[in-house]
Each structure stands twice: as C-alpha cells, then as structure tokens.
Amino acid sequence: MNPKELNSNDPVAWCPGCGNFGIREAVKRALVELELEPWQTCFVSGIGQAAKAPHYIRCNLFNGLHGRALPVATGVKLANPELVVIAEGGDGDGYAEGGNHFLHALRRNIDVTYLVHDNQVYGLTKGQASPTSDSGMKTRTTPSGSRVPAFHPLALAVALDGGYVARGLSNRVAHLAALIAGAVRHPGFALVEILQPCVSFNRVNTGQWYRERVYELADEYDPTNRELAFDLAREWGERIPIGLFYRSSRPAYPLPVPAAPPSGDTFRFLLETLR
Amino acid sequence: MAKVLMKGNEAIAESGIRAGGLCYFCYPITPQSEVAEYLSRRMPEVGGAFLQGESEVAVSNMLYGAAGAGVRCWTTSSSPGISLMMEALSYIAAAELPCVIVNIVRAGPGLGGILPSQGDYRQAVKGGGHGDYRCLVYAPSSVQEAVDLMPLAFDRADRYRNPVLIIGDGMIGQMMEPVEFREQEFPSLPEKNWATDGCKGRKPNVVNSLYLNPVEEEQLNRKLGEKYARMERDEVMFEEFNTGKPYRALFVAYGTTARICKTAIKKLAEEGIDVALLRPITLFPFPSERLNELAEPAEFLLSVEMSMGQMLEDIRLATCCRKPVHFYGRQGGLVPSPEEVADEVKRLLGSAKGDR
Ligand SMILES: Cc1ncc(C[n+]2csc(CCOP(=O)(O)OP(=O)(O)O)c2C)c(N)n1
Numbered sequence: 001m002n003p004k005e006l007n008s009n010d011p012v013a014w015c016p017g018c019g020n021f022g023i024r025e026a027v028k029r030a031l032v033e034l035e036l037e038p039w040q041t042c043f044v045s046g047i048g049q050a051a052k053a054p055h056y057i058r059c060n061l062f063n064g065l066h067g068r069a070l071p072v073a074t075g076v077k078l079a080n081p082e083l084v085v086i087a088e089g090g091d092g093d094g095y096a097e098g099g100n101h102f103l104h105a106l107r108r109n110i111d112v113t114y115l116v117h118d119n120q121v122y123g124l125t126k127g128q129a130s131p132t133s134d135s136g137m138k139t140r141t142t143p144s145g146s147r148v149p150a151f152h153p154l155a156l157a158v159a160l161d162g163g164y165v166a167r168g169l170s171n172r173v174a175h176l177a178a179l180i181a182g183a184v185r186h187p188g189f190a191l192v193e194i195l196q197p198c199v200s201f202n203r204v205n206t207g208q209w210y211r212e213r214v215y216e217l218a219d220e221y222d223p224t225n226r227e228l229a230f231d232l233a234r235e236w237g238e239r240i241p242i243g244l245f246y247r248s249s250r251p252a253y254p255l256p257v258p259a260a261p262p263s264g265d266t267f268r269f270l271l272e273t274l275r
Numbered sequence: 276m277a278k279v280l281m282k283g284n285e286a287i288a289e290s291g292i293r294a295g296g297l298c299y300f301c302y303p304i305t306p307q308s309e310v311a312e313y314l315s316r317r318m319p320e321v322g323g324a325f326l327q328g329e330s331e332v333a334v335s336n337m338l339y340g341a342a343g344a345g346v347r348c349w350t351t352s353s354s355p356g357i358s359l360m361m362e363a364l365s366y367i368a369a370a371e372l373p374c375v376i377v378n379i380v381r382a383g384p385g386l387g388g389i390l391p392s393q394g395d396y397r398q399a400v401k402g403g404g405h406g407d408y409r410c411l412v413y414a415p416s417s418v419q420e421a422v423d424l425m426p427l428a429f430d431r432a433d434r435y436r437n438p439v440l441i442i443g444d445g446m447i448g449q450m451m452e453p454v455e456f457r458e459q460e461f462p463s464l465p466e467k468n469w470a471t472d473g474c475k476g477r478k479p480n481v482v483n484s485l486y487l488n489p490v491e492e493e494q495l496n497r498k499l500g501e502k503y504a505r506m507e508r509d510e511v512m513f514e515e516f517n518t519g520k521p522y523r524a525l526f527v528a529y530g531t532t533a534r535i536c537k538t539a540i541k542k543l544a545e546e547g548i549d550v551a552l553l554r555p556i557t558l559f560p561f562p563s564e565r566l567n568e569l570a571e572p573a574e575f576l577l578s579v580e581m582s583m584g585q586m587l588e589d590i591r592l593a594t595c596c597r598k599p600v601h602f603y604g605r606q607g608g609l610v611p612s613p614e615e616v617a618d619e620v621k622r623l624l625g626s627a628k629g630d631r
Contacts, residue, residue, distance in 0.1 A: 047386060065386070066355065067330060096329040097302075125303040128311070129327060141303065141315040141327045 003028040019170030019196030030180035041084040044073040050090035050117035067097025070105040081255035091118040095131040106160040110253040113183045113190045119198035127201030154233035163188030165246040170196040188252035217243030278453040283418045284309035290425035297323030298348035300334040305389045306445040307379035310351040331356040335363030342372035343482040345470025349375040365404030369484035373432035377441045379448035382608040390608020391445035396585035409503040411439045412558040414529040418452035430461045446531040512556035522551040525573040538613035563593035575599040
C-alpha cells in the first residue's frame with residue numbers, strides 16, 4: 001500500500017498552510033507502516049477543523065458530537081474489539097468540551113489511539129481561547145489576554161499513569177508518523193498530542209515559534225521513568241520537548257472476547273426454542 | 276438616543292448589559308459567538324463578569340449558581356449548545372431561579388448546519404429538559420425587538436423566578452439593523468430574600484430541587500403550575516398585521532418567517548388577495564385566545580416555519596382544528612421566500628375548500 005491510496009475526494013476546508021496537512025500526511029504514513037487497510041480501522045472524531053481530518057483520508061469514520069469523540073470511540077472499540085480505533089480532534093474539542101472524557105479514558109486505559117491537533121485556539125469558531133491558550137494570550141474572547149494558565153495535557157496524562165503519552169509537531173512528519181504508529185501498536189490508551197500552527201487565528205504560536213522551541217527527546221531517553229516524564233511534560237515555553245514521554249505497563253481495559261460461534265446443533269436448538 | 280447600526284448578536288449583548296445582566300457565561304458556537312466576543316470586551320468596562328466556560332454543561336451550571344446567588348445572569352448559545360443546557364434548565368426551573376438564555380437557533384437535528392432555523396420551537400416551548408416545567412419564551416423578529424425584549428426578559432425572570440428563553444434564528448443574530456436602546460420602566464421587584472448570598476442576620480438559604488417526599492414534590496409541581504397559569508394569563512404578547520379588514524387566510528408565523536409573511540401579504544394584496552398575520556411574540560404563553568378570534572373569518576390558517584412544522588401543533592391545539600391549518604416550511608437553513616409563501620396561499624385558495 002502507498003499513502004496515496006488513502007486519499008479521499010472530499011474538498012478540504014482547511015486554510016493553506018494549516019498544520020492539519022502535515023498531521024494528515026503523518027497519519028497516512030503511519031497507517032501504511034502498520035499495513036492497515038481502510039477496512040481495519042475506524043476513525044472517530046468530534047467537531048472542529050481538526051475533527052474534519054478523517055474526512056480527508058479514505059477510512060471508516062464516525063463523526064460524532066463536539067467533545068465526545070472518546071466515549072464514542074470507547075463504544076466502537078467495545079462493540080468491535082478487532083477494529084483499530086483512532087479518535088481525532090482539536091484541543092477545544094478534547095480538553096474543554098470533552099475534558100471529563102479525556103480524564104476517564106486515560107484512567108480506563110482502553111485500547112484507543114487519541115490524536116489531538118493542538119493549535120492553542122478554537123479554529124472552527126474563529127479564534128476564541130482554548131484550554132491550551134497560553135496565559136496572557138489575546139484571542140477574540142480574551143481581548144486583554146487569557147487570565148488562566150494553559151492546560152498541560154501531557155502532565156495530566158502522566159499523572160494519571162496514561163498508557164502511551166507522546167507529543168509531536170505537525171510539520172515533522174516522519175517523527176510524528178512514528179509516534180502515531182507506536183500509539184496504535186500500544187495495547188492501551190495512547191495520546192498523541194500534536195502541536196500545530198493555526199495560520200488564521202493564532203498569530204503567536206506560529207510555525208516559526210514552534211520551530212524555535214521544539215526539541216526531540218534523546219534516543220536514550222527512558223519512557224518508563226514516570227518522574228522524569230512528569231518533569232518533561234511540564235516543560236513549556238523556551239524549550240518544548242517532543243517524542244514519547246511515557247509508556248505505562250498498566251493492563252489495558254479488558255475487551256469482550258467473542259464467544260465461539262454456535263455449532264450447527266446449538267444453532268438448530270436455538271431456532272427451535274425461539275420458534 | 277440616536278439609532279446605531281448594529282449586528283443582531285452585538286445588539287443583544289449590549290442590551291443584556293443595559294438590562295443589568297452583568298454576569299454572563301458562554302461557550303463559543305456559531306452563529307452567536309459575537310455575543311461572547313462583544314461581552315468579553317464590554318463586561319470589564321461596566322464591572323461585570325464574563326467567563327468562557329469549558330462546555331455548555333459547565334456554563335449552564337455556572338448560571339444556576341449565579342442565579343441562586345441572586346444576580347442577573349445570562350448566557351447565549353445555539354442549538355447543540357442549548358441541548359447541553361437542558362439538564363440545568365430543568366433544575367433552575369425547579370429551584371425557581373431567574374436567568375435569561377438566548378438561543379440563536381441553527382439548523383438541526385444533530386450538528387446540522389449553521390444557517391437560520393426554527394427547529395428548536397418544541398425544545399423551548401414544551402420543555403427540553405425533564406419534568407413538569409415551563410419557560411417564558413420570547414421570539415423577536417427584528418434586531419430592535421430583540422434589544423427591547425432583553426430588559427423585559429430579565430424583569431420577568433426576576434418577577435416569576437423562572438428561566439426565560441429568547442429564541443432568535445441565525446438571521447436575527449447575523450443581520451445589521453439600526454437600533455435604539457430605549458430606557459424601559461418596570462414596577463419594583465420583590466427583594467431576593469431567597470438568594471444564597473451569605474446569611475448574615477437571617478436564617479441560611481438553601482437552593483434545592485430534591486423532594487423525596489411525594490407530597491412536597493406534588494406541592495412544588497402545583498405551585499409551578501399556578502405560576503405558568505399566571506404567565507398564560509398575563510404575559511401573552513403578539514403582533515397583528517392586516518387584520519383590520521376582511522381577509523381570506525391567516526398566517527401564523529414568528530421571528531424571521533413573520534417578516535417574510537408580511538412581504539407576502541403585500542404581494543398578495545397587489546393581486547387582490549387579502550391575507551392577515553398573527554405573529555406570536557411569546558411562544559409560551561401562546562396567544563391562543565387571539566388566534567381563535569382571528570381564525571374565525573379566515574378560510575384557513577397557514578403556519579410558516581423554518582422547520583418541519585412545530586408551532587403548527589400549537590395552532591391546531593389552540594383552534595381545536597375548527598379551521599383547516601396548513602403548513603409551509605423550509606428546512607436545513609433555507610429561508611422561504613415571500614414568493615413561495617404567496618404562491619402557497621394561492622394554491623391553497625385554489626384547491627378544494629375545507630380540506631384538512
Ligand atoms: C455542543 C457544541 N458546542 C459548541 C460547538 C461549536 N464548536 C464547533 S468546533 C468547536 C471547537 C473548535 O476548536 P478545536 O476543538 O480546538 O478545533 P479546531 O477547530 O481548532 O481544529 C466549537 C466550540 C458545537 N459544535 N457543539
């Protein structure tokens with residue numbers, strides 16, 4: 001398979017230069033690397049520009065409610081444990097409207113991959129503050145600068161002993177694709193938080209802003225060291241680490257094991273009793 | 276005061292402030308985010324509180340809290356966001372607390388679209404949340420009327436200790452019209468001696484909606500029922516158009532569609548066809564009495580809505596189906612044109628009489 005086979009014909013609503021394009025490319029490459037055919041996966045998304053992403057690749061898609069991608073993904077996974085389930089959405093979607101679900105998905109550790117496109121702003125609704133807007137950031141609803149500290153999803157995920165906790169950058173496509181592939185392989189809840197410039201509504205955290213700050217965790221970094229992961233997850237500002245921060249050995253949420261299909265006799269018996 | 280040209284959403288925001296709504300909570304959603312954006316700038320200037328919540332569930336409970344604490348508080352949202360507020364709304368009604376909720380309705384169900392709709396009529400008028408409660412529901416049909424209804428809504432919320440809804444469609448929120456902020460006089464209101472605002476010098480106040488004793492719960496329901504009956508007696512508002520002379524048909528329409536019906540009425544008059552309009556301004560209480568009187572001389576009634584026909588049910592109920600009640604609507608964010616509506620009247624006049 002090559003990534004082009006995963007293209008969809010839907011007209012794309014994103015602005016030219018949007019970080020979403022890099023993320024989409026990384027997702028496609030990860031699927032190719034994992035040798036996952038479209039019928040083997042189900043994408044679940046909420047509402048927002050980020051949540052449109054699965055429309056723009058060839059895949060099964062459940063485009064649900066704003067903020068509710070994770071509970072829907074949980075339902076999909078429990079109904080059909082064989083499917084690879086990937087939830088996808090923005091920072092507003094996942095950390096504000098869906099914040100409670102995020103907490104419990106981490107705690108539950110069900111085998112779902114969660115890709116959060118984090119542009120630190122509400123894009124679809126045209127530029128209001130999001131939970132990850134930096135303190136002091138001016139947006140359409142924080143005209144004199146946000147008064148609350150930004151939410152740090154990775155720190156929360158590590159604190160809750162989340163299954164797989166990673167951060168990528170939208171235009172480091174190869175690095176991001178590897179993180180996504182690792183997330184899908186991980187047998188438990190996997191968060192890939194993806195830093196992404198929004199060219200229309202975030203004039204602060206631009207591509208350049210990220211480029212100047214982002215650094216990759218070293219090869220010898222040990223993602224099982226929770227204390228260190230917690231410290232790095234809180235590193236933000238001058239330097240911003242990306243990579244796999246933390247991997248937990250906690251068991252994943254048990255999935256239903258399909259009962260053996262009824263033999264011919266049982267089937268006939270059932271039919272008789274139901275008649 | 277001179278008229279100023281304002282976008283509906285911003286005019287609603289300004290009017291809310293002038294009505295004393297100094298505590299405002301929001302969560303962004305199209306097509307009403309401009310209310311929040313405007314208030315994020317304006318509230319600090321007037322010493323009010325502005326807070327963007329993490330969800331509409333949070334916002335509606337912030338409202339519950341602020342209402343219980345006795346201040347004039349409000350929120351604005353659009354259909355999917357309003358759905359998330361329905362739980363709190365039921366509790367607010369049960370606890371008899373005043374607040375104002377503006378719904379700039381967009382097309383549904385589900386995520387739907389962002390264009391104007393009137394698909395939330397039932398949700399607003401028949402409940403939406405659980406249990407036996409009602410909200411006073413106002414439906415402005417112009418930016419000026421939306422501006423004028425804000426102070427009234429806050430007054431009535433306080434007077435009845437009840438949530439008040441303002442239902443505007445996306446047209447009202449998005450269009451620019453000249454508006455004037457008129458000073459309105461209201462009789463003085465009783466003191467909010469029930470508010471959880473600190474209990475110095477009096478016994479503590481409790482906000483609660485739990486009544487495990489069925490007798491007490493029944494008492495609450497009856498008390499609420501009496502309140503809603505008082506609203507039905509005293510709060511009905513409507514506008515009549517072209518009812519002063521004989522007419523063959525009667526439009527019933529609210530909000531944007533009422534404006535369209537007025538244009539259709541003028542077009543029809545040019546062709547010698549007289550049609551009148553009853554425009555409910557309050558959707559609850561519904562102007563049933565006047566509707567019955569106005570229905571009398573008409574051959575039929577035509578409900579024009581941007582939905583599949585929701586107010587239609589109330590028209591039939593109010594008139595006990597004594598006259599044929601027809602429906603014309605557009606859905607999905609499409610707005611009926613005056614021509615379409617006029618053609619429908621002509622078609623109905625031409626078709627067999629008395630068909631239901
Ligand atoms: C219940 C509900 N509330 C609000 C909205 C409006 N809304 C749509 S997407 C969105 C957030 C967009 O921001 P984000 O999730 O960060 O994604 P982005 O568009 O930036 O990619 C909001 C508030 C909605 N659709 N449903």
